[in-house]
Amino acid sequence: MKILVLNAGSSSVKYSLFDMSDRSVLIAGIIERIGEDSASHRYNLGKADQVKLDIAGRNHQQALQVLFQTLSACGVLNDRRELACIGHRVVHGGEYFCEPALIDEQVIERITEVIPLAPLHNPAHLQGIQEAIRQTENVPQVAVFDTAFHQTLPDYAFRYPLPNDLYTQHGVRRYGFHGTSHRYVAGQAAHYLGKPLSETNLITLHLGNGASVTAIENGESIDTSMGMTPLEGLMMGSRCGDIDPAIHFYLGRTLNLSNAAIEALFNRESGCKGICGENDMRAIHRMAEAGDDHARLALAMYAYRIKKYIGAYFAVLGRVDALVFTGGIGENDPWLREQCCRDMTLFGMAIDPQKNQTPSRPCGNISQSGTRLAVLVIATDEELEIAVQAQECLEKQKRQVKP
Structure with missing residues (x-):
């Protein structure tokens, strides 16, 4: 086939x-x-x-x-x-x-x-x-x-505290994105752990130029960082992520910026690019190593915001079987992984420095021996996940039309 x-x-x-x-x-x-x-x-x-x-x-x-x-x-x-x-x-x-x-x-x-x-x-x-x-x-x-995996979010997680008719009439709610990637690495993590996905709790981090984190309970997404659009959540390459929404009104009043200009600013000129002028994480590391304070700040902010979400999703899930890093940055940036997991022994999490430098492919466990929580680096494959889901859809359709 x-x-x-x-x-x-x-x-x-x-x-x-x-x-x-x-x-x-x-x-x-x-x-x-x-x-x-x-x-x-x-x-x-x-x-x-x-x-x-x-x-x-x-x-x-x-x-x-x-x-x-x-x-x-x-x-x-x-x-x-x-x-x-x-x-x-x-x-x-x-x-x-x-x-x-x-x-x-x-x-x-x-x-x-x-x-x-x-x-x-x-x-x-x-x-x-x-x-x-x-x-x-x-x-x-x-x-x-991409949004389908997150349709299992409960209403108290996907609703915004806004008037009801904005949701019922205009669809204003949190949808989440990167669902195909989060679903793929969740399946791979459960397989690695030797558990049914339906009994596995995970925090999955898809970190690339766009970035998101998902809390997965018994194989289903119950919360995720991106919202109605991919702008919400983590600091990203050129997106701001979570900010005070009143900043929008302040910029409009004080700088006379249009809605379109503010939208472009938040999506294409913010995040790491807004702090240090660069959105490629490899280049930002080189700048930081050369002594650029703006690059160092961008890295610190990026890691700090991820760490806050990890802590929040531990509270949401209660029990976590593994923390999963994926995406271009998540799979290839040992410094960032170390920063996100530092001083997290309260959650049973600590990484092995040597394993973190060269994690096994396509799935590597970088946890220290004896720690309760697995920290995994898994290469995502959204194209394969789409092919698998398409095949399953065809097979389901065939079963439905059988006499």
Whole structure:
């Protein structure tokens, strides 16, 4: 069984083709700068070196044509009918979706309805979905939603203390994001611990340019740091995370900034970038090592805010089986992991400095021997998780239509 995973952005299409018999990646790539003269296509074929090609990609239609031509030329997909399905990443499913959905007109309508909640992402996802449907007639299409994993949050966790009609009429609530990653590493952590996921409590940290933390009780998300939008929660590469909401009004009054300007400031000019002018954590470390005080402050703030959430989620869960680091920063920054876990022996948590420097891949336990709580570093694989969820969705559909 072959499953193609697509993640369509406004000017890019990221993809992976899986052989689900052994969950191996046959090919993975990205088509970037769609609509520009500098459009390009990079891909890895199995374990081969990366191939980069300049292409004529004026729109998503041409991008997907290039994609399927490449799959055929590389011999990994000779006929599109070989595909069991195409799994699509969709950032926002609102309250409609708590699991993957076989795409039909109603699903497309629902994804369209929540565009106001994800105006930068859902329109691009819809472009990718509609073009994939046109180019792969009769191939099932499955939507996998980043927000779905967090639909198990209780109402006291997802509601904001605002007038009821803002929720009931306008959908103002906490949705959470990065759910596909949190779900994947939760399953991997439970497997490592030798426990059923349904009996496992975890705190999972997805740390990249965007960052979030989730409290998982018996395999289900019960709280998460991102809210109605990905702006809430942890300090991030260029997003501010949690701040006093009245700052918005203050900036409007004192600097005469428009709502659009303030939104751009909070999303693209804040976080680490706002403090030290850089949002790449590797560069920030180099700056700090060279004596840059702003970089040192950015690192301290970043780690401190993560640590506060860890403590809060210990209080929420009561019992925690493991703390999990994932994402580009979570998997590759030993200094940050050490800072987040320092002086946490009250919770039964302490990390081994040597293990922390070189954690095993794809799942490494960096805890000190004899400590109660496992601290794990797990490489996330959102594309594989989408493929697995898409396969499960197909199998569920087949069971439902059996006489």
